[in-house]
Amino acid sequence: MSIVDQAAATGSHTYTTRDVAVAGGPLRVGLWEPTTPAATSPDGAPLPAVVLVHGITASHRAWPAVVSALPGRRVLAPDLRGRGRSNGLPGPYGMAAHADDVAAVIRALAAGPAVVVGHSMGGFVSLVLTHRHPDLVARLVLVDGGLPIPLPPGVPDGATPEELVRALLGPAIERLTQTFPSAEAYREFWRAHPAFAEWNPVVEQYVDYDLAEYPRAGSSAGGGPADGPVAGPVLRPATSSDAVAADSADSARGDALPAALAWAAETSLPITFLRAPxxxxxxxxxxxxxxxxxxxxxxxxxxxxxxxxxxxxxxIIMAEPGISAVAAAVG
Structure with missing residues (x-):
């Protein structure tokens, strides 16, 4: 286990990864097994597994702090298609495709319906999952995501997908085309981000996992240039910009989310929404x-x-009081 993988372990859980077969290849899944006795309901029945679904440019490594607040619970968190170590999976992307991938994870690794928690775009995926596969979801928690996002000021209703992505994500999307000379340089990039004024180990392991190695342009299959001295790989964020663009367009104008919202207006399943101010x-x-x-x-x-x-x-998922609020919503 690498240093960055060790950082994902918690005092309450051990951490490993699994690959689950989905359309196009393997989907990487983080798996946290409790080191304490299994949590049970008042009648003594084991509580369901918890499935955590990350945001549009994130990975399953956004979640260790929440996992640590869920003692006794088995926790699964995928790298969505086009992200993390699932970034080699091909399209099509979109909320329905991601929902079906998460359904495959629950069927493969959870013993029955799970509590599903979705953050940001993961909330859209989780809502669509619950609509398409209602038998797999015991409880639904949306964390600052899942409901249609109002357009930022100055963005017209007819904005192109590219304009929507830039307006909603800003620097989060711009970094996907950048390269970095080292892991420390990437940490420094994130330390300057206003959302992470309070840097902590949870953020650092998330950032370290997000940096992936790619062959340098003009390199041979072995990683070096076709002619001349061997050069190292290029370091850049793992998330596919094509996946982000496709998912942004789908979440804004696709059919899956409106259908899931129409279902949500009729369902008897309680839905929790946690808002970040x-x-x-x-x-x-x-x-x-x-x-x-x-x-x-x-x-x-x-x-x-x-x-x-x-x-x-x-x-809201990486620091208090957000961690405790998410854990309380899981139940």
Whole structure:
């Protein structure tokens, strides 16, 4: 186990990875097994496994802090298609494709329906999963995601997918085309990000895992240039920019999310929504204005929303009080 893999282990869980067969190849999944006795319900029945679904440019390594707050629970978290160590999987992308991939993970690694928690785009995936595969979801938790995101000021209704991506994600998408000379240089890039003013080991292991090696342009199959001295690989973020563009367009204008929202208006399954009051750049107001969330509570009778004070879109799953709020919602 590498240093970065050791960092994903917690005092409450051991950590390994598995590959699950999905359309096009293997999907990488983080698996945390509890080191304490299995958590049980008041009647003594084992509690279901927890499946954690990450955001649009993230990976399963966004979740160790939440895992540590779930003693006794078995936890699964995939690298979605086009991200992390699943970045070699081909398209098509989109919420339905990701939902079917997560369904394959639950069937392969969970003993029955799971509590599904989706952060950011992972919330869209989780909602679509629950619509397409209702037998696999025991409880649904949406963490600052899953509901339609209001367009930022100045973005027209007819914006292109590229304009939507830039407006909603900003630096998060721009970094995907950048290269970095070392892991430390990539850490320094993230340390300058306003959302991570409080750097901690959870953030560092997430950032380290996100940096992947790619063959240098013009290199031979062995990794060096066709002519001349051997050069090392290029270091750049693991997330596929093509996957991000396709998923952004699908979440904004595809058919899967509207169908899932229509289902959510009729379902008897309780849905929890946790709102971060600050956004991707730690700006006030967040991705979801409070009024927008209140309107969705009126539209979806089983949706119960609450605000987690003092967190931004990232720290709601990486720092307190977000970690405890997510763990409490898991139940």
């Amino acid at each position: 600050r956004g991707l750049l730690d700006q006030p107001g967040g991705m979801y204005p409070a009024g927008t969330v209140a309107e969705w509570e009126r539209r979806l009778p089983r949706l119960a929303a609450s605000e987690v004070v003092g967190v931004n879109h990232y720290t």
